[in-house]
Amino acid sequence: MILHLVTFSWRPDVTNDDVAGVIEGLSSLPDQIPELLSYRFGPDLGLREGNADFAVAAVLDSSESLTAYLDHPEHVRIVQAFLAPLIASRQAVQLEIPPDSGL
Amino acid sequence: MILHLVTFSWRPDVTNDDVAGVIEGLSSLPDQIPELLSYRFGPDLGLREGNADFAVAAVLDSSESLTAYLDHPEHVRIVQAFLAPLIASRQAVQLEIPPDSGL
Numbered sequence: 001m002i003l004h005l006v007t008f009s010w011r012p013d014v015t016n017d018d019v020a021g022v023i024e025g026l027s028s029l030p031d032q033i034p035e036l037l038s039y040r041f042g043p044d045l046g047l048r049e050g051n052a053d054f055a056v057a058a059v060l061d062s063s064e065s066l067t068a069y070l071d072h073p074e075h076v077r078i079v080q081a082f083l084a085p086l087i088a089s090r091q092a093v094q095l096e097i098p099p100d101s102g103l
Numbered sequence: 104m105i106l107h108l109v110t111f112s113w114r115p116d117v118t119n120d121d122v123a124g125v126i127e128g129l130s131s132l133p134d135q136i137p138e139l140l141s142y143r144f145g146p147d148l149g150l151r152e153g154n155a156d157f158a159v160a161a162v163l164d165s166s167e168s169l170t171a172y173l174d175h176p177e178h179v180r181i182v183q184a185f186l187a188p189l190i191a192s193r194q195a196v197q198l199e200i201p202p203d204s205g206l
Binding site: 002003005006007009040041042043045047048051052053054055057063066089091092093094095096097 | 105106108109111146147148150151153154155156157158160169192194195196199200
């Protein structure tokens with residue numbers, strides 16, 4: 001199983017409405033992409049100084065499922081329309097997690 | 104519940120042995136820090152171009168539990184001894200996840 005993680009820092013001019021658009025868009029994906037065994041995302045809670053602004057965490061069963069998610073037309077559309085314009089910096093990692101586990 | 108995510112990019116001179124030291128150190132933490140309801144970490148799988156190098160994902164039940172983990176002497180020791188010297192860049196996010204959920 002693969003845990004796919006992405007952290008984002010936003011550009012300084014990003015608004016709450018911009019972020020709400022990202023959240024609404026991402027919220028529609030699990031129903032359309034069955035490869036997403038788990039899908040968590042959201043804004044940083046503001047608990048720690050120096051944090052990034054937003055993160056996505058997905059569990060998938062294989063690298064093929066990861067590709068199916070990343071290349072899914074609706075994912076691509078939401079990234080291009082809502083997410084990409086907000087990004088100042090981004091770090092992605094995929095790591096191995098034990099079979100049948102969540103996070 | 105809080106999902107704590109950190110992505111790391113390593114300095115160019117980091118070796119596999121350096122990363123093995125990080126993994127060994129982090130592996131010892133769940134037995135010592137009961138606040139860690141789930142603790143996943145590891146190197147990037149190398150599936151995608153441009154990824155960062157390593158990530159940590161932890162589930163905790165509250166901001167107090169997050170602080171207990173971050174400030175735990177053994178966590179601090181492992182970060183200082185094994186992790187911090189390898190870091191070129193780092194992005195951390197804490198986000199809200201539903202009660203009693205994993206990732």
